[in-house]
Amino acid sequence: MIVGEVRASREAVILAHLRGPAGIEVEVDAVIDTGFTDSLTLPPSIVSSLSLHFDRFVDIRLADDSIVTVEAYGVTVLWDGAERIVAVYAMDGGPLIGMSLLYGNRITIDAVDGGTVTIERIS
Numbered sequence: 001m002i003v004g005e006v007r008a009s010r011e012a013v014i015l016a017h018l019r020g021p022a023g024i025e026v027e028v029d030a031v032i033d034t035g036f037t038d039s040l041t042l043p044p045s046i047v048s049s050l051s052l053h054f055d056r057f058v059d060i061r062l063a064d065d066s067i068v069t070v071e072a073y074g075v076t077v078l079w080d081g082a083e084r085i086v087a088v089y090a091m092d093g094g095p096l097i098g099m100s101l102l103y104g105n106r107i108t109i110d111a112v113d114g115g116t117v118t119i120e121r122i123s
Contacts, residue, residue: 002080005034005115012109012117016040016095017078020050028095032107035063036098038076039086047073047090058089059116077101080121 004014016030030047038060048094052073059067071090076083086101104123110116 001121002119004119006109006111006113006115006117007105008113009118010111011062012107012111014097014119016097018042018050019076019078019083020052022051024050026050030097032101032102032109033096034107036096038089038098039101040077040088040098041093041096042075042088042092043092043095044090046095047071047088050075052088055087060089062116063070080105080119 002014004012006012012032015033016028017025018028019025026046028042028048030040052075053073057074058072060070061067073088073090074085075088076085102119102123104121106120106122108118115121
């Protein structure tokens with residue numbers, strides 16, 4: 001099980017454990033974004049600090065219906081005790097966890113300041 005909290009900013013946040021191909025590890029506070037259908041976004045500074053290898057350019061549709069081209073990489077995420085290699089998009093703003101990473105899990109959010117966020121495997 002993964003446990004996080006609801007911040008005063010009204011964001012459900014978990015601590016994401018990431019590893020780059022050279023073994024560099026970081027932990028980042030990542031916001032759960034159920035409107036994001038892919039796995040993960042990271043600011044370019046974190047992508048650089050992990051020395052991630054560029055994979056390809058990807059066009060993605062934002063919430064305002066605009067389309068932007070972003071750089072895609074691969075990163076290892078420690079997810080509920082298991083390592084998963086997932087696609088990550090380099091984007092400005094804070095790290096986001098999307099539905100592809102959450103798929104197969106139950107998310108429970110106590111939507112109050114300091115409320116508990118839990119992610120539990122269901123499959």
